Amino acid sequence: MATIYQVSELAGVSVATVSRVLNNNAKVSDRTREKVEKAMQELGYRPNSIAQSLASNRTNSVGVLVAEIHGPFFGAMMSGIESEFRALGKHVIFTTGHSNEQREKEGIDFLISRNCDALIVHSEALSDAYLRKLSKGNTPIFLISRHISELADRCISLDNEHGGYIATKALIDQGHRDIAYISGPLFKSDANQRLEGHKRALAEYNIAFDQDLVYYGDFQETGGADGLKYFIDSKQHFTALACGNDEMASGAMKLAREHGFSLPDDLSIIGFDNVFFTSYLYPRLSTINNPVDDMGHMVARMVLKDVYQCKTKSIQRLFTPSYVPRDSLAPYATSSSARKASS
Incomplete structure (x- = not known):
């Protein structure tokens, strides 16, 4: 040898x-x-x-905590992180927290016990105070899809409020005024911020915010279907629907067709994230681009620069979402839209 x-x-x-x-x-x-x-x-x-x-005194391994390992959103995130490290001979250990505080803490403890050189944390249940305390330990902590002002130099995040704003604005620009909203669970900061953006767009165009036109879902396909069914059963009047992510939008689209809606003529729908399947839905889903793959690359580069002293490209800490127009939005028409959406 x-x-x-x-x-x-x-x-x-x-x-x-x-x-x-x-x-x-x-x-x-x-x-x-x-x-x-x-x-x-x-x-x-x-x-x-x-x-x-x-x-x-290095293991050349980085621990990554994510909420889930299924679904296109987290797949893109993990792929971006792993490919950046693998190119420089580093390895990644993934674990999940399932958006549960105790499980997230257990996942972090596990990764620290493996002597990882750094941790990348996508946390939906841990408090800012806990993460601030964690950052003072011996293992460097980096956050993705989360911003804490005291840890700003180690955070990669998306302007979710702006994303929620431009999603609803896209519907308003098509003439819609009665807009239903299916939110993610509000204990998740990104869901909260996207809903705030929705409210800002309504206020900017002098459209009253109606709590009866908001349903709190689960960021899964079932949540979108349940949300649209709630609006239909409660006989709410709406001509457009904004969803907090693409999975809920796809669930809403499926239920809408089952109830005889012609999309987008009877109901315009917009999602959020721009995951890979949105361009394969029928109609193709208009959405908001969330560059989670790029964010994964970026947080990995931050670790490579700060922990391993590797040469990297410049670091972008805040990402701005953008509108992706496709086929699921149509101009407001007083005839079929108002009749079908409220029936």
Whole structure:
């Protein structure tokens, strides 16, 4: 079995330089790195990860807590994070918290016990106070899809309030004034902020906010179906529907067709997140782009820069959502829209 000394001899560099290459140290030139990597390949050298960890006090692993591992939103997030680390020889350990405070705490304790070099946390149940306290520990903590002012230099977040605003504005721009809203659960900050954006758009156009036209869902397809059924059963008058995410929008679209709605002529619907399936729905779902994949890449780069001292591109901490127009919105028409949506 080849040794690090043989690698250094064949590459014509010091053992220390080989070690820096193995640890992805930014101080090594590209030419030197190529020589060392070529020597390792020729000799079939495989570094001992345990020995590396003891020598560098690094495990080259990053722990990631997410709310769930199913669904397109979290899949995109995790893919962005993992690909960025894998490109630089780091590995990721994922665990889930299921939006439950105790489970999220257990997940974080597990990741810390694995001696991860840093933690990336997507938390929906933990308080700001708990996360601030956690950040004072020995393991660096980085937040994604969450902003805490005291930890701002380690947060990657989306302007959810603006996203909720432009979603409802898109409906208003089509002439709609009676707009129902299916929100995510309000203990989740992003759901709360999106609802606030919805309210701001209504207020800007002098449209009264009607609590009877709000349903609090679960960010899942069933929540969208349940929300639309609630509005129909309670005989609310509405011609358009804004949903707090795309999964709820897809559930609402399915139930609308089952109730004889012609979309978008009888009911305009807009979602939020722009997950991959939105362009395959019928009609194709208009939505708000949430660049969660880019945010995953960005939080990983932040860890690489702050923890591993790697050269990275500039860090963007706040992302701005954008409107993605497709086919599920139509101009308000007093005939079929008002009749069908309230019947």
